[in-house]
Amino acid sequence: MASSAEELSKELSLGSVRDSLIRQEDSIVFALIERSRFPFNPKAYRRSEDCGGVSPAKLFVREAEAAHAKVGRYQNPEENPFFPDDLPSPMLPPYDYPQIFHPASASVCVNKHIWDMYFNEFLPLFACKGDDGNYAATVAADLVCLQALSRRIHYGKHVAEVKFREAPEAYSPLIRARDTNGLMKLLTFEKVEEMVKKRVAKKAKVFGQNVHLEDKADGDEGKCKIDPSLVSRLYADWVMPLTKHVEVEYLLRRLD
Amino acid sequence: MASSAEELSKELSLGSVRDSLIRQEDSIVFALIERSRFPFNPKAYRRSEDCGGVSPAKLFVREAEAAHAKVGRYQNPEENPFFPDDLPSPMLPPYDYPQIFHPASASVCVNKHIWDMYFNEFLPLFACKGDDGNYAATVAADLVCLQALSRRIHYGKHVAEVKFREAPEAYSPLIRARDTNGLMKLLTFEKVEEMVKKRVAKKAKVFGQNVHLEDKADGDEGKCKIDPSLVSRLYADWVMPLTKHVEVEYLLRRLD
Numbered sequence: 001m002a003s004s005a006e007e008l009s010k011e012l013s014l015g016s017v018r019d020s021l022i023r024q025e026d027s028i029v030f031a032l033i034e035r036s037r038f039p040f041n042p043k044a045y046r047r048s049e050d051c052g053g054v055s056p057a058k059l060f061v062r063e064a065e066a067a068h069a070k071v072g073r074y075q076n077p078e079e080n081p082f083f084p085d086d087l088p089s090p091m092l093p094p095y096d097y098p099q100i101f102h103p104a105s106a107s108v109c110v111n112k113h114i115w116d117m118y119f120n121e122f123l124p125l126f127a128c129k130g131d132d133g134n135y136a137a138t139v140a141a142d143l144v145c146l147q148a149l150s151r152r153i154h155y156g157k158h159v160a161e162v163k164f165r166e167a168p169e170a171y172s173p174l175i176r177a178r179d180t181n182g183l184m185k186l187l188t189f190e191k192v193e194e195m196v197k198k199r200v201a202k203k204a205k206v207f208g209q210n211v212h213l214e215d216k217a218d219g220d221e222g223k224c225k226i227d228p229s230l231v232s233r234l235y236a237d238w239v240m241p242l243t244k245h246v247e248v249e250y251l252l253r254r255l256d
Numbered sequence: 257m258a259s260s261a262e263e264l265s266k267e268l269s270l271g272s273v274r275d276s277l278i279r280q281e282d283s284i285v286f287a288l289i290e291r292s293r294f295p296f297n298p299k300a301y302r303r304s305e306d307c308g309g310v311s312p313a314k315l316f317v318r319e320a321e322a323a324h325a326k327v328g329r330y331q332n333p334e335e336n337p338f339f340p341d342d343l344p345s346p347m348l349p350p351y352d353y354p355q356i357f358h359p360a361s362a363s364v365c366v367n368k369h370i371w372d373m374y375f376n377e378f379l380p381l382f383a384c385k386g387d388d389g390n391y392a393a394t395v396a397a398d399l400v401c402l403q404a405l406s407r408r409i410h411y412g413k414h415v416a417e418v419k420f421r422e423a424p425e426a427y428s429p430l431i432r433a434r435d436t437n438g439l440m441k442l443l444t445f446e447k448v449e450e451m452v453k454k455r456v457a458k459k460a461k462v463f464g465q466n467v468h469l470e471d472k473a474d475g476d477e478g479k480c481k482i483d484p485s486l487v488s489r490l491y492a493d494w495v496m497p498l499t500k501h502v503e504v505e506y507l508l509r510r511l512d
Contacts, residue, residue, distance in 0.1 A: 008258075023293070026289070026467075027290060028288060030286040033282070034286060037283070044327075050348050050349065051327075056328075059325055059326065060329060062317075063322070063326060066319070068392045068396065069392075070315065070319060071307075071312045071316045071395060072312075072392050073396075075393075076390060079392075079393070091312075092299075092304070092312060092391065095391075096389070133328075133351030134332060135328055135348065136324045136325075136328050136332075137327030137329060137335070140324065193480060195469060198469055199467065199468075199469050201468060206467050207462075207467075211459045211462050211463075213455050213458060226306070
């Protein structure tokens with residue numbers, strides 16, 4: 001834990017958490033635009049004897065996460081691996097990350113949900129049909145998406161921690177009563193969620209446009225590399241619900 | 257080689273090559289914006305006994321490229337590893353990529369230049385000072401930049417091939433005379449280069465802006481996450497000269 005409660009509060013405010021969530025939207029939109037360079041490439045997701053019985057995607061993510069682990073990615077409490085078993089130890093001495101989370105709550109992880117959602121629900125809607133053979137570049141783009149989504153969704157721990165600290169008297173009775181619905185209600189702001197859905201759609205439009213030096217009457221400025229409504233839906237159906245799930249799970253352990 | 261010259265021409269035209277180069281600008285700008293989430297993080301680039309005498313960056317790129325190689329990244333003639341020695345064999349059966357390049361020219365590779373340029377010249381200008389401990393995420397962002405730059409610069413092989421096919425009578429005497437300067441002159445279009453420099457700066461502005469739902473008088477829309485003039489300079493001083501170097505090296509082998 002950090003040296004003083006005051007220092008902690010400086011690091012963690014509702015404003016800084018919100019700024020980070022907004023910046024992470026950009027990362028997610030960039031990652032999706034880069035994934036859209038490739039068609040669906042179904043062979044990347046089919047189990048294959050060539051890959052020891054797993055899919056090329058799974059093989060790649062496992063090996064890539066091992067490389068990340070060696071240089072210390074998962075020492076940062078904000079980062080969660082998709083395949084935590086058998087990860088190699090970090091080769092670098094540990095960095096002194098600020099310890100923001102309550103120890104009993106730090107371990108909340110929904111990466112299995114994120115993996116299934118991304119590959120089984122989102123990607124079939126998002127990727128255009130086809131196979132261009134670029135399986136490695138495709139699954140590398142998938143990993144960037146997965147890592148950005150995972151970081152964003154587990155940022156729910158920050159949200160929960162800062163909200164709890166601002167109003168422990170509102171949360172504590174619900175936590176003690178294990179009132180999941182009550183907590184979910186307290187954490188839900190429909191107006192804010194509507195704004196986020198609109199903003200990520202706008203970001204998809206702005207970042208997915210074709211930029212030209214001059215305005216062209218017959219140009220392709222109106223074309224967008226990704227479907228803004230699908231980015232909105234990604235947030236509405238998966239990112240925000242999973243984030244709130246993380247928040248509730250975090251809070252349920254917050255008084256342990 | 258593909259089955260007919262006609263098929264090849266369909267795949268490879270000056271228009272399709274130009275479209276790809278323009279799309280790759282977006283990838284490079286996105287990658288730079290994502291790298292800018294982190295400060296310079298000098299420890300990521302210092303040789304360390306902990307990493308077996310290499311830097312964490314080198315250790316990570318070598319291990320990550322091994323993961324890419326296993327799922328076949330370097331079977332695509334457009335992709336060149338930074339550390340080609342001792343890469344594992346691909347585990348997937350080979351994909352039938354279109355064979356566009358002249359066999360003797362296909363091996364041209366300037367990744368060593370790109371590595372040195374990126375880490376020793378560009379990054380110290382680009383990254384803000386500081387150390388936030390996120391070495392793994394930082395070098396992963398570096399690898400995305402390096403791969404995007406390498407793909408873009410080696411796309412010079414496509415440029416050279418399509419230009420050669422359109423005017424073999426102009427290039428062949430210079431190639432036979434090993435006239436590097438003459439080839440460089442023939443490949444240089446200053447007006448186009450000026451346009452590219454302006455366009456990448458504009459992309460840095462558009463993609464690096466803070467997107468809000470409403471126009472705010474006191475907003476931070478004017479702020480850009482990266483310096484557009486530095487992206488321009490990256491292209492002017494390194495990307496375009498290295499691309500032309502690839503083009504000349506490719507052409508010098510084109511009649512072998």
